[in-house]
Amino acid sequence: MIIANAHDALRFENSAFLPLKRIRGQVSHIPASETESLNTVICGNAYVSPALNGQFHIGATFNLDTDTSELRAEDHQRNIEQISELVPELAEQQQWSQLDSNDLKGRVGFRCTSPDYLPLIGPLPNREQFLTQYARLRKDATSRFYTAGSYQPGLYLNTGHGSKGLVSCPLASELLASQICNETLPIERVFVDALNPCRFLIRDLIRNKI
Numbered sequence: 123m124i125i126a127n128a129h130d131a132l133r134f135e136n137s138a139f140l141p142l143k144r145i146r147g148q149v150s151h152i153p154a155s156e157t158e159s160l161n162t163v164i165c166g167n168a169y170v171s172p173a174l175n176g177q178f179h180i181g182a183t184f185n186l187d188t189d190t191s192e193l194r195a196e197d198h199q200r201n202i203e204q205i206s207e208l209v210p211e212l213a214e215q216q217q218w219s220q221l222d223s224n225d226l227k228g229r230v231g232f233r234c235t236s237p238d239y240l241p242l243i244g245p246l247p248n249r250e251q252f253l254t255q256y257a258r259l260r261k262d263a264t265s266r267f268y269t270a271g272s273y274q275p276g277l278y279l280n281t282g283h284g285s286k287g288l289v290s291c292p293l294a295s296e297l298l299a300s301q302i303c304n305e306t307l308p309i310e311r312v313f314v315d316a317l318n319p320c321r322f323l324i325r326d327l328i329r330n331k332i
Contacts, residue, residue, distance in 0.1 A: 124298060125246065126280040128234035136274055139249050140242065141322050142282060144232040146188060148197040149181035151227045155216055168204035170212070178216070180205045182231075182285075191230045198223035236282040240317060243280050243294045244301060245273040247320040259327040271320055278302065279319045 129144050131137045154173035163171045170180045183197045202221060206213035213219065236242055251272035258265040278298055283290050296308045297317070307314055315321070326332045 123276060124278045124280055128281055129232065131279065131281050136277060137246055137279065139323075140279075140281075140319065141237050142242075143235055143237075144189065145235055145284070146185035146190070147182040147231050147233055147285070148185070148193065148201070149179055149229045149231070150198045150201040150223075151177045151179055151229075152202070152216075152218065152221060154178050159215060160212060164209055166208045168201065168208050170205050170209065181228075189232075193226075193228050193230060195223040195226075198226045198228060233284045234282055235284040237322070239284060240282070241280070241284075241290055241294060242282040242319040243297055243317040244278065244314070244319055246277045246279045247323060248272040248274055249323065252320060252323050253327065253332060256324065256327055259324065260330050263328040273320075 125131045125134060125137055127133075129142050131140060132142055154176055160170065160172045160178070163169060168180060169182070170178055172178075180201045183200055185197065202213075202218050202223065206218055255269075255271055256265075256267065278301070280291075280294050280298060283294070293308065294317075297314065299305070300307050323332070
């Protein structure tokens with residue numbers, strides 16, 4: 123079984139210890155006066171996609187200060203400002219500076235991220251057994267261990283992709299498939315270890331936080 127439900131992985135008892143967090147993002151839908159003026163997606167500090175049904179879709183904010191799912195005018199304004207810096211000619215043509223952000227529609231979503239902003243991909247550790255096995259790390263961070271940690275049998279994790287999921291999820295799926303089927307890994311071991319969900323348990327033990 124693979125837990126792949128973003129932040130809601132915390133709803134399961136076995137994965138409730140994971141340090142996942144949500145980052146709010148708001149996308150703005152703005153009217154397109156000339157729908158043929160853009161024929162490709164443009165990405166930078168912001169993004170805009172070609173007009174669909176008479177609207178451009180621009181975004182997206184990174185809000186660490188709130189969990190609200192309600193649309194906010196200030197975030198619409200932030201999106202307009204960022205996209206206007208990215209494509210000033212399009213912004214001028216579409217007269218985005220004259221839009222009233224209070225009248226705009228959009229959508230709010232939440233990215234699932236980790237403290238180091240890397241995904242969590244791999245077998246899910248058995249937290250209690252892990253803490254017992256690696257307890258020496260609390261006193262000696264250089265301790266060496268020659269046996270593998272304890273993991274939940276048949277339970278894997280694929281979450282924390284943040285805003286890069288379209289890029290990272292295909293490789294994550296291939297990595298999980300290779301682990302489950304005991305096949306050659308598609309990436310180097312150092313990267314597999316960097317994505318292992320147990321890394322936060324190890325770090326917290328070394329820092330004597332748990």
